[in-house]
Amino acid sequence: MAAAPAPRGAPRLLLALAIFTYACDACKTVTFHVPSQLDAGKFVGRVNLEECLQSANRIHSSDTDFRVLEDGSVYTASAVLFSSVKRHFTISLSNAQEHGDKKIQVLLEHQTQALQPSHPEEKVLRRAKRRWAPIPCSMMENSLGPFPMFLQQIESDTAQKYPVYYSISGPGVDKAPLNLFYVERNTGNLFCTGPVDREQYDSFEIVAFAATPDGYHPEFPLPLKIKIEDENDNYPIFTNSTYIFTVAEHSRVGATVGQVCAIDNDEPGSLHTMLKYSIVQQLPVAPTLFFMNPTTGVITTTTSQLDREVLDKYQLNIKVQDMNGQHFGLQTTATCVIHIEDVNDHLPTFTRSSYVAFVEENTVDVEILRVSVEDKDLINTANWRAVYTILSGNENGHFKIVTDPKTNEGVLCVVKPLNYEERQQLTLQICVANEAPYYRETTSRSAVSTATVTVNVKNQDEGPECVPPVQTVRIKENAPVNTRSSGYKAYNPDTKGSSGIRYKKINDPKGWITVDENTGSITTFRNLDREAESIRNGLYNVTILATDEVGRTCTGTLGIVLEDVNDNGPVILKKAAVICKPTMSSTEIVAFDPDDPINGPPFTFSVEEESDRDARRAWALTKINDTAARLYNQNDAPFGPYTVRVRVTDRHGLSSVTPLNVIVCDCITEDDCSLRGLPRTGAGQFRLGKWAILAILLGIALLFCILSTLVCGVTGTARKPKPLPDDVTQQNLIVSNTEAPGEDKVYSTNGFTHAVGGVGTGACGTMGSGLIHGGQETIEMVKGHQTLDSCRGQHHMLEACGPGRVEVDTCRGAHSEWRSFTQPRLGEKVQLCDQDDGQGHAQDYVLPYRYEGQGSVAGSVGCCSDRQEEDRLDFLDHLEPKFRTLAEACVKR
Template identity: 55%
Template sequence: MFNVPSKLEADKLIGRVNWKACLRSADLVQSRDPDFRVLRDGSVYSTRAVVLPEGKRAFTVWLSDMETEMQKELTVVLEHQKKILKKRSTKEAVLRRSKRRWAPIPCSMQENSLGPFPLFLQQVQSDAAQNYTVFYSLSGRGVDQEPLNLFFIERDTGNLYCTRPVDREEYDVFDLIAYASTADGYSADTPLPLPIKVEDENDNHPVFTETIYNFEVPESSRLGTSVGVVCATDKDEPDTMHTRLKYSIVEQTPRSPGLFSVHPSTGVITTVSHYLDREVVDRYTLIMRVQDMDGQFFGLVATSTCIITVKDSNDNAPTFRQNAYETSVEENTYNVEILRIPIEDKDLMNTANWRANFTILKGNENGYFKISTDQTTNEGILCVVKPLNFEENRQVVLEIGVNNEAPFTREVTRVTSMNRALVTVYVRDQDEGPECNPAAQYVRIKENSAVGSKINGYKAYDPESKNSNGLRYKKLHDPKEWIKIDETSGSVTLSKILDRETAAPQNELYNVTVLVIDKDSRSCTGTLAVTIEDVNDNAPEILQDYVVICKQKMAYTDISALDPDDPVYGAPFHFSLANPSAEVSRIWTLSKVNDTAARLAYQKNAQLQEYMVPVTVKDRGGQSSTKVLRVNLCDCSHPSQCVSSARRSGVVLGKWAILAILLGIALLLSVLLTLVCGVVNTRKGKQFPEDLAQQNLIISNTEAPGDDRVCSANGFTAQTANNCSQRFGGTMGSGIRNGGQETIEMVKGGQQTLDSYRCAGHHHTLDPCRGGHVETENSRYTYSEWHNFTQPRLGEESIRGHTG
C-alpha cells in the first residue's frame, strides 16, 4: 500500500514494490491497469493524470516465469491520507495537533521531465498556520544557488514547483530549506530541511573504456585461457537496471571457427577452442557489444573493437632439408669452416622459437669438430677445431641434431623428436713435416750432477716414415742455460751444475723448448720437461737474529728454522745449544715446540742484560747450521719498550722552564761524561756518589759534535768507545733522530730518561747495552749494578721535583 495525493500527475513515481518476495525467478513484470506501469526493479509510475475516487484505488501486477510457466499476481493499493484537524477551544492557549506536518517530507521528481512547467511537486504546510497567517520561502541549491530559480514556493499556499527539466547526472538531489514566518517577520516554525531527489531515467548509453582493445594470447593455449577484459561505464544511477550491463561478441574476423567467448557480466574474454595457430591466423578482430537494462531488448547499446594478436609458441620443430651431407678437409688444417647446413622452421623468425641449436650427437668423441649457428641465416656452421690425421682417419661420419633455443611448448599434444642428419667428412692427405709427439717429454736429473753428464733428450719423428732419421734438433729456450742439446740425436748434455733451489721451477719442472726441423725445413716445437731431483745440500737456517724477552711478562721465546730442500731432507729439525759458555748453559735451555720450532727459556735468577746464545739446528738428513742469537732479557711489559726506551709525548714549556732545563742539561752532560769515560779521580770501593744519583736525567736533543770526541761543558774530553760489542759509548745524550729537528722531551713529573746514544756512528737504545760497564772514580760496575743503584734514586728525585 502506498500513501499518495488524491490527484496523481502523469509519469509520476508512486513508489517501488518488492515483487521478488512473491516470485524471485519472474522474468516478466506487467501491470493489469493501463493507468500504471511497473519496471523490472519494482518502480511504479503513473502513465497519465489519475484522480483517486473516494481517496483510494487498487490495481494488480502480473508476475510470470517463462521457463517454469509459473504465474503470480500482486495487488497494489493507493490511498490518499486525509489531514484531520481537531477544532480548538477558544479557551485553549496551546494548539493541540493530531499530527505534525512541519517535518522533512520525502519528495522526488523525474529527470528530463516534459512538464508542463512549472511542475507542481508538493505542498509545504507549517503547524503555525493554524494560529497565524504565515508566509513560505525557500533557500538552497536550485533557488538562490546554482542552478538559480530552478525551484520556487508559493508564498501563501506553500506549493512547491520546478521550473524546468533536471539532469540527474548533473544534480541527483537538491537540499532545500523551507521557512515559515509571520507578516511581521517572526519565525513561526524552525527551518525545515526539504530534500528533493531526482529520479533516474535511462538516458545515458553505456560507454566502453577503450575504443580499441589490444590483447595477446599464446598459440596452442588451453581451453578457458583468459585473453583480456573489456569494461564499460554508464552515467545512470548505480545499482539500478539502468546501469546493469551485459557484454557479448557481435562478430569475429576471421569468422570461422569461433574461438572466443565473453562473460556477460565481467567482460572477461576467454578461449573456447584449442585451434589457435599463429602459422594459420596471427590476428583476430572482435566486435564487442554492451547493453544496459541487464541486456533487455529495450536497453541502450554501445560497441567497441577488440584486436587479439596470437603470440608465437615453439610448436614447430626445426627440420633439415636433407638427411645426409658430404664435405672434405685437408689434414692438419683446423679452425676452418667446412660445411653450412640449412634448416626450416615455421615459427616466428628471429625469436628463440625459430633460432636453431645444433648438436653433434655422434662421431666427435675426440673433439675434432664444432658446430655453431649463424644468427642471421639460422644455418649450422660445421668447423674443424683440431687437426685431422689422414693416416689415422680418412673419413669421419658425424650425426647432427637440431633443436630450438626455446623448449618445445607443453601445450602441444603431438610428440616430436629431435631432427637428425648424417655428415660424412673426407680427410685429404698432405705432405707433413716432423711431428713432436708427445709435445712434452720428461727426463730426470739429480742436482749437483757433474758438468758434461749425458742423458736422453727429446725425440720427434716423421709421420710419413715413422722414424727420426734426417731430423735436426735446436734449443729455443733454456732459462738458465744449464743444458746443451745434440743436433742429430736430441740427447742432452749438462753445461752447468743444476741447483734445484735456485731454479724456482713451475711444478718442480725445469722446461726447455726444443725446435725439430726436417730436410724440407718444416718444423715442430716440443718441451723437454726436466725434473731436478733434490739432494740434501742445504742446511736449515734459523730465521731470527735478535729477540727480546720481557722478564715481567714472558718466561720464554720461540725460535723457528727453514730448510729450502725437499721435505724428505727437511723437518723435523733438532735444536741444541752449540758449545755454550758456562753462563749460557746455566741460564738458557732449549725444548721442542714442533717439527720446525724450539722454545728458548731462561732461569728465574737471570740478570737483565743482552746475551749471545749459540744455537745449532739439524735436519733429518744430518745437515746443520749454527747461529748466535742476540737475546735481550729486558725489564719491560712489551718488547717494543726495549727497542725504543720509554718515549713520551712532548709538552709546551715556558721560557723560564726551558732555561732551567738547559742549565740542567749542561750539568747532566758533565756528570755523565765523567762517569762514562772514567776521567775523574778514583775512589776506593764500589759506591756511587749520592750527588750523582740524585740528579734528574734530561734528554737534550742537540746535535753531537761527532763520533770521535765529546767535549763536555766543564772542559773534560772523553774518547768514544768504538767497540759496539760493549754497547756502551759514543755521544751520550744525543737526540738527533734521522736528521730531525732538535727537540726537548719531558715526562710527567719532570723525570727524564736517557733515550738513545750513538755507537760506532749508529743509534742504539740504552737497553741493548746492558751487560756493559760504568766506571766511577777507580771502581768498575756492571750495567745491572748501575741500573739497580740509579733507578730508585731517579724515581725519588722525580717525585721530589714534581712536588717541588
C-alpha cells in the same frame, strides 16, 4: 509541526502578535513587536546578519532568554513574560579570521492590541487539523509541461483563521538554478517553471516559510525535498570504441580473452542502468570460437583449436543494451580485435638428413658446413630460433656448432686441429631444437629432428712434432764433465721417424750442457750442482729447437733431473742467539741441509771438541726434533758474549761445524739486550746500552780524571812481556776494530778502566796481540765465571805504573776468586806501563785513588763499579730532546 494548545487568553494573545521590521541600516537597532507573554521555543523574528557582517562564525545573544540562529532567526529559549512595555538585548557578531566584531541592538515592544480575525463574524478560534508537515513531492525529468507546472500546495493551520503569507528559499529558488521553483504568496501552491535534467540535479532541498502580515512566524521553517524522477534518456556507452585482446593458440576451453565495460548515466539500480552484453558478429563467421558473458562482459574461448598458423586474428562486433536487454532499451555497439599469440607448437626440422664436409688437418677456427631447418612458428621469436647440438662424434672436442642469428642456420666449425695421420674421417650426429620449450610438457626423443655430418680430413705436409713437449733425463749431480746422456727427440708426423731433424738448444740458463745437432743427445759441459740457486726441486730445464729439412720447426723442453749426492753437510743458518736471564735458560737452534731429504735429517747435534774446555763444560745440547736442538748453559754463565762451536751431522755421517755467537744478557726480550750494546748477529755490529750512553754523557769529565792517573814512564828495566795463554785470549780478550783511527779509547777489564793514548809513547800500544796500530784498539776483558754484582763494599783502587804491583781488596767471596785469576795477568800487563820505548823508567805514574765515603754522588770507579744492574739509570729513558738525539745515535749505529 503541530502547535501547542493555546492558553486561556489566547485570542487576546494572538491579537497582540507583534509586527517586526528590520532596521534600514546595518548594525542599527532592530525592533520586534511581541505579545506580553511568549512560550519557550517561540519564533520572535529574523535579523539580517549579512548586512551587518558578511561572514560571522560566532553569534551571541546578551539575553539568555533568547537565542539567535545562523540565519538570523530569533527564538525564545524559555518562557518570557513582559513586565514593561519595552525590553532590549544585544546580538554580538564576530569573525576570527577577519577580526571583525559587530553588534546589533534588538528592541522588543509589547503589543497591546490584538489582531483582527480574517472573518469578523468569527469571535472564537477553533482548532483544526494542521498540514504544516513535509509532503512527498516529485516531478519527472525532461517534463514537457505545460509550464508553470503545479507540483503541490503547502498550508499552515494558522491560515484557517488568519491571513498567512508563504515563501520558499534554497536551490532552484534563490540559489542556482535560480527561479526554477516559486510559491504563490497567498495560497501556498508550489510551481515549477521549466524542465529539469536528473543527471544534473537529482533532487532539490528547499525551505518553506509561513508568516502573518505583521511578520510573525507562527510555524518553524518547513524543509521540503523535491525528487526528480529518472527517465531513460541516456544510452549505455562502451569505455573504448575498439578493444584489443591477445590469447595464446591452443588455449583450453573457457580461457579468458578479455573483458569489455560500458557505463550508463541514468539512475543507478534501476532498469535504465541494467546492462546486457552480447556478440553481434564474428569475423570470420565460422566456426564460433568466442563467448561473451551478458552480465560481466568477459569474453572466453569456446574451443581449444585456435591455431595461429591458420588464422592469427579475429574481429568481434559487440553490443550493450540497457533495460536488461529489452527490445525497447537503448543500445550501443563497439569492435573487439583478438590476436592469436604464437606458441612453440612446431618443432624445427632439417631440410636434409645427411651432410658431407671437408677440412684440412691442423687447421682451427674455420667454418666447414652450414645446415638449415624449417619451422612454422613466428619468425624471429624464441619459438622459431634454432639451437643446434652435436649428439655424438665430438668426444675429443674438435668441433662446435652455433646458430647464425640472421638466417637461423647451424654453422659447424673446427675448434681443435685434426690429425690426418690419426684419423681421416669422422661422423657427427647433430640435432636441433628451439630456444623456447615445446608447448607440450613432454616430447619423445624421436620427435627431435637429427641429421648426420660426415667430415673428411685432408692430409697436409707437416713439420716436425715435439711430442711430448716435455721430455726428461736423469743425471747425478757432480757427474764428471763430458758425461753423455740421451736428449730430446722430435718426430716427423708422416713417417713417425726422426731422420733429417736437426737439434739446437735455445735456452741453457747455466751453460751446463751441449746438444748433439743430429741426435739430440746431451753432454755435460760443467759440473752439475743440484743445490745451485736457480734449481728448483732438482730439475734443470733446457729449451730445444727441432728443425726439419725444409726449415719447419717445433720447440720442446728437456728436463734434466739432477739426482742428489750427499755433498753438503747440515748448517745452522742463524749464527747468533740471545739468552735472556732469568726469563729463559736456553736457546733453540735449527739446522738446514740443502741436500735431498734422503741425505738430510734426522740431524745429530754436539758441541765441537776443539772448543775450549770451559765452553764444553758450560754448554750442552738436547734434541728437540730431527732438525732442531736446544742449547743451554750448565753452569749459570755470567752475562756476556760467548762463542760455541756446534757440529751438526746428517743421517749419513756428513757434518759441518758452525760457530755460534751466544749472548747471555739480563733482559726480557732480545731487543732489550740489543739496546745494551751487545751484538745480535755475527755481522760484527754493536749496539750501545744504557751503561754506554752513561759513559758517553760523562766521558769528558771521566777522561781527564783517568788520564791524570795513567802516566807511563821510560824508567825501569826492560821486561819481556809474557804471552797470555790461548784459552785466556780466546775467552777473555775480545778485539773490536774501529773503522778508522780515532781519538783516545777506553777499554774495560771487569771494572778497571784504562786510557790508552793514541799518540803517546807508552808501551801499552804493544801489549799482547790484541793491541795493534799504535794502540787504536779497545781491549775488553770479560770474567768467565762470576759477575761483580756482589762487590758492594769498600775496596782499594788499582795502582798502575808504580812498584809493579796491582792491589785489589777482597770483594766478598766471588771477588777473591776473580782476583786470584786476574792479578798475575793484569800485573804483567800493567807493569809494561812503567817503561817507554827505550826501556827507561817513565816520568809519570798511575796515581792511586780511593773511595771517598758513603753517599758519593759519583760512586766508585774501582773493580766493582761496572755493575750489571741499572741503579739510578731510569733518567736515560726520559732524556730531553737535545740529549735524546745523542742517545739514538749511540743505540742505532
